[in-house]
Amino acid sequence: MKLKQYSCLFIVLLIIAMSACKKDLGNYNYNEINKLETIAELPGEVVATYGKAVSVKPLIKFSLDPSFDESKYTYEWSYIGPNGLGGTKLFILDQNRNLEQIMRVVAGSYQAYYAVTDKASGVKYKVPFTLKVVNEINExxxxxxxxxxxxxxxxxxxxxxxxxxxxxxxxxxxxxxxxxxxxxxxxxxxxxxxxxxxxxxxxxxxxxxxxxxxxxxxxxxxxxxxxxxxxxxxxxxxxxxxxxxxxxxxxxxxxxxxxxxxxxxxxxxxxxxxxxxxxxxxxxxxxxxxxxxxxxxxxxxxxxxxxxxxxxxxxxxxxxxxxxxxxxxxxxxxxxxxxxxxxxxxxxxxxxxxxxxxxxxxxxxxxxxxxxxxxxxxxxxxxxxxxxxxxxxxxxxxxxxxxxxxxxxxxxxxxxxxxxxxxxxxxxxxxxxxxxxxxxxxxxxxxxxxxxxxxxxxxxxxxxxxxxxxxxxxxxxxxxxxxxxxxxxxxxxxxxxxxxxxxxxxx
Known part of the structure; x- marks a missing residue:
């Protein structure tokens, strides 16, 4: 008799739970994320001359920021280079929207990245490119x-x-x-x-x-x-x-x-x-x-x-x-x-x-x-x-x-x-x-x-x-x-x- 009472109770609780789940459908608000759509004017290979100014000004477009308010984002230019101990490490070149500086990287070809992070969502987008540094003061x-x-x-x-x-x-x-x-x-x-x-x-x-x-x-x-x-x-x-x-x-x-x-x-x-x-x-x-x-x-x-x-x-x-x-x-x-x-x-x-x-x-x-x-x-x-x-x-x-x-x-x-x-x-x-x-x-x-x-x-x-x-x-x-x-x-x-x-x- 007790076993039958417990079984009935379990069935009633299961019905109530399923009913609650059914009523909860549609109660959440889903917001569209601000996605990176394009980065234009960033070549696949950036050529820079050691000791001279380099200027790269990417055109950035986000899905929910058509006018692009650059204050809403952080930026990072980086490259992978030798660490002086026989290995490699990631070096930060710049943390501004545009790369504008006198190039001080030793001549060579490097795997590099341009990263943009949405401050609101914390989502970081990273785009790879090649950084080629030439040295005119070579010989x-x-x-x-x-x-x-x-x-x-x-x-x-x-x-x-x-x-x-x-x-x-x-x-x-x-x-x-x-x-x-x-x-x-x-x-x-x-x-x-x-x-x-x-x-x-x-x-x-x-x-x-x-x-x-x-x-x-x-x-x-x-x-x-x-x-x-x-x-x-x-x-x-x-x-x-x-x-x-x-x-x-x-x-x-x-x-x-x-x-x-x-x-x-x-x-x-x-x-x-x-x-x-x-x-x-x-x-x-x-x-x-x-x-x-x-x-x-x-x-x-x-x-x-x-x-x-x-x-x-x-x-x-x-x-x-x-x-x-x-x-x-x-x-x-x-x-x-x-x-x-x-x-x-x-x-x-x-x-x-x-x-x-x-x-x-x-x-x-x-x-x-x-x-x-x-x-x-x-x-x-x-x-x-x-x-x-x-x-x-x-x-x-x-x-x-x-x-x-x-x-x-x-x-x-x-x-x-x-x-x-x-x-x-x-x-x-x-x-x-x-x-x-x-x-x-x-x-x-x-x-x-x-x-x-x-x-x-x-x-x-x-x-x-x-x-x-x-x-x-x-x-x-x-x-x-x-x-x-x-x-x-x-x-x-x-x-x-x-x-x-x-x-x-x-x-």
Whole structure:
């Protein structure tokens, strides 16, 4: 009897419940959501140039907001890029409706997103696109210039048409944190191998003034204080240290001269700039070194360099990864043309491939105005030439260079360039720039000579004092023909500061 009562009760309750559900149908209000319908003017690939302004202005349409009140939404521009640890992460580019900024993303192609969130509903809509960043400041001549007695880096940037665009004040134009102070000294770049320190830089672009020397990030030109050259040096650093010369010897190997001391670096063996190598172990004496480095930079066999000992007026040699230098033994009397202990002052020295590769040095007699040319093979130490230089007005020469193919001595005075043939002892004026003043001459030594074929062209940098400071500098390059032929103007560039040092950023 109880079971029957319970069954009837259950049936009654079930009927009541079903009746309640039936009555509740249609009592809810369903509101249409504000949906994203279209985003126009957002290309599938956004191309931006590093260091220049990018502007993308999407046209957005929502279903319930035909006039589009942008205050009702939040925005996010993002991309996936390397996290510096071998992986990737999402980076936020901007949080405004439009993407309008100076592009600071390293050149490359990235998966990117544009997101719009409805504040009322909290619904986020994300649209994918490709962000392609190109770097016009990728390759070209980097110029350490003098502008009102202050250092400034300008650039001749190689463009897609094969020409060069002038970029004044490269650091400012790229938003670099580095502010140069002091007078210009040097600029140089080479593949250093991965350097110690927090910056994880494997390619060095070094900028030097008479107050300090530092490298910058080679693609973005960003800078941190730990990029200062002193962070690559172990042990104590002389006060006010800066580099006069940095020169690559081989792969991830280099020499540096600063504060009249010579230093050596080799990444493979973890040898960093530390105690000066300008020291003769057999004499247990240091010496002051002239700011020149001689030696074949294209060979790893019997790798070495020639330095000049200013203290004792002699040539010395550094070999391999030794921590000191050695003196040079004079050849037998029959082969000797001069003593490696010259007793003279060094005005200029360079290694050139002429005659199979030789060190050319211009020496000055400290007791007279006479200048001498000494040539020798830096590996074998075989001497090939020694004689007084009788070139026109050579005692007043300001800048020197040696033709790598022909061995001519090139020198400049004021706005004129002269060519001296050591064999015939003849001089020819080859450039006359009138009232303009030459600030630098050089045969540039490209690292990839197969790709870059202008190593035999003479570069003459000059400036016009009548033009505005900072844009009054120019460079002419000349083909140097044999048999003392007239120079042939190859290229001309202008519109930058007074050039004191150059380097080419190869790619």
């Amino acid at each position: 070209g001549w980097m110029l350490m210039c003098d502008v009102n007695n202050q250092a400034r880096v300008d650039m001749l940037s190689l463009n897609t048409a094969g020409g060069f665009d002038v970029i004044n004040d490269l650091l400012a134009s790229t938003g670099s944190e580095l502010k140069l102070s002091g007078k210009p000294v040097m600029i140089y770049n080479y593949n250093t191998g991965l350097l110690i320190g927090p910056d994880k830089i494997s390619f060095g672009i070094y900028l030097g003034t008479d107050q300090f020397t530092t490298k910058v990030e080679p693609n973005t030109f960003k800078w941190t204080p730990t990029m200062n050259l002193t962070y690559e040096m172990f042990g104590s650093t002389p006060a006010g240290f800066y580099a006069d010369v940095i020169q690559q010897r081989g792969s991830s190997t280099a020499y540096m001269i600063g504060k009249e001391g010579a230093y050596y670096y080799e990444r493979v063996q973890n040898i960093y700039f530390s105690s000066p190598i300008s020291y003769i172990a057999s004499e247990q004496k240091e010496f002051k070194v002239a700011p020149f480095i001689g030696g074949d930079k294209n060979t790893s066999a019997n790798a070495h360099a020639i330095f000049y000992d200013k203290t004792n007026r002699r040539f010395v040699k550094h070999t391999g990864s030794n921590s000191t230098c050695t003196t040079l033994p004079d050849p037998d009397q029959a082969q000797r043309k001069f003593s490696f202990s010259t007793g003279m002052d060094l005005l200029y020295m360079a290694w050139v491939p002429y005659n199979g590769g030789e060190v050319f040095s211009v020496l000055k007699d400290p007791n007279s105005s006479k200048r001498y040319l000494a040539r020798f093979n830096s590996a074998s130490l075989v001497q090939s030439y020694y004689d007084e230089i009788t070139a026109t007005d050579f005692a007043n020469a300001e800048f020197y260079a040696v033709s790598p193919a022909l061995g001519y001595i090139i020198y400049s005075i004021g706005g004129k360039v002269y060519e001296y043939d050591m064999s015939l002892k003849t001089t020819k004026q080859v450039v006359d720039l009138g009232s303009k003043k030459i600030s630098f001459i050089q045969f540039y030594d490209f690292k990839n000579t197969a790709k870059y074929k202008d190593s035999n062209n003479l570069m003459v940098a000059f400036y016009d004092s009548a033009l505005p400071e900072g844009t009054n500098g120019s460079i002419n390059t000349y083909v140097v023909p044999p048999v003392m032929g007239d120079l042939v103007l190859a290229k001309s560039f202008s519109g930058f500061g007074k050039v004191k040092s150059i380097t080419y950023r190869e790619r």
